[in-house]
Amino acid sequence: MSASTTEEAKTGMKLTLKIWRQPDATSSGKLHTYQLADVSPDMSFLEMLDVLNEELNAKGEDPVAFDSDCREGICGMCGLMINGEAHGPEVTTTCQLHMRSFSDGDVITIEPWRSDAFPVMKDLCVDRQAFDRIIQSGGYISVNTGSAPEAHSVQVPKDAADRAFDVATCIGCGACVAACPNGSASLFIGAKITHLGELPQGQAERDSRVVDMLGQHDAEGFGGCTNIGECAAACPKEIPLDVISQLNKDLRTAMLHGR
Numbered sequence: 001m002s003a004s005t006t007e008e009a010k011t012g013m014k015l016t017l018k019i020w021r022q023p024d025a026t027s028s029g030k031l032h033t034y035q036l037a038d039v040s041p042d043m044s045f046l047e048m049l050d051v052l053n054e055e056l057n058a059k060g061e062d063p064v065a066f067d068s069d070c071r072e073g074i075c076g077m078c079g080l081m082i083n084g085e086a087h088g089p090e091v092t093t094t095c096q097l098h099m100r101s102f103s104d105g106d107v108i109t110i111e112p113w114r115s116d117a118f119p120v121m122k123d124l125c126v127d128r129q130a131f132d133r134i135i136q137s138g139g140y141i142s143v144n145t146g147s148a149p150e151a152h153s154v155q156v157p158k159d160a161a162d163r164a165f166d167v168a169t170c171i172g173c174g175a176c177v178a179a180c181p182n183g184s185a186s187l188f189i190g191a192k193i194t195h196l197g198e199l200p201q202g203q204a205e206r207d208s209r210v211v212d213m214l215g216q217h218d219a220e221g222f223g224g225c226t227n228i229g230e231c232a233a234a235c236p237k238e239i240p241l242d243v244i245s246q247l248n249k250d251l252r253t254a255m256l257h258g259r
């Protein structure tokens with residue numbers, strides 16, 4: 001054994017994983033226990049699951065299904081409840097969480113997002129098309145097509161541009177819903193409302209946007225917001241809770257305008 005291999009063996013962690021396994025959307029599921037030896041602290045959480053799946057494949061067993069795409073904290077595809085916390089113990093996405101956040105001998109419970117509006121499809125994968133339908137209902141601005149306008153033809157104050165940019169970092173991961181005891185998507189919608197509402201281009205549809213997005217939110221089965229704040233604590237992009245105040249303010253204004 002080489003010196004470097006010996007060193008890796010010394011630093012590798014033994015972990016017990018309790019993972020939600022569910023064959024499909026209509027079957028019931030339960031936690032299954034797996035052991036992993038020699039997990040590097042430098043692995044990402046999803047790489048650790050890749051290693052488990054390689055072992056399951058080698059044994060001819062069904063690998064654990066989980067969502068991921070960019071693995072860079074950008075796309076919003078990944079999302080797991082790790083020991084009861086959305087995206088685990090750090091303020092980051094599951095794909096950017098590293099195993100150095102855990103210790104040798106740890107027992108880690110891994111579950112899918114729990115929300116009526118995000119039904120489990122298989123194992124750790126949930127259907128988040130409800131978010132897509134909320135965006136389709138109003139999370140856009142209508143623009144005329146044609147040649148690009150002159151860059152300074154619509155001026156945006158610096159404070160508004162900064163605020164819009166900050167909340168536009170929402171990646172639609174759904175951790176806010178999973179963390180909320182009510183299963184509310186208010187932080188997600190608040191981020192979109194605030195992003196578009198800060199910009200001149202977002203004003204034409206401002207009233208209809210908030211009414212339609214909240215109507216779709218309720219139709220999808222998301223719960224109401226009672227200002228608990230777990231959503232903002234779990235958000236990997238640190239979307240602030242005050243976007244929900246903006247959401248409520250825009251809704252009141254729309255109702256005053258007769259929407």
Ligand code: SF4
Pocket residue numbers: 169170171172173174175176177187188191231234235236237238239
């Ligand atoms: S508000 Fe945060 S937690 Fe919710 S979907 Fe956007 S990035 Fe994810």
Ligand code: FES
Pocket residue numbers: 067068069070071072073074075076077078093094095096171
């Ligand atoms: S896989 Fe894209 S944000 Fe995690």
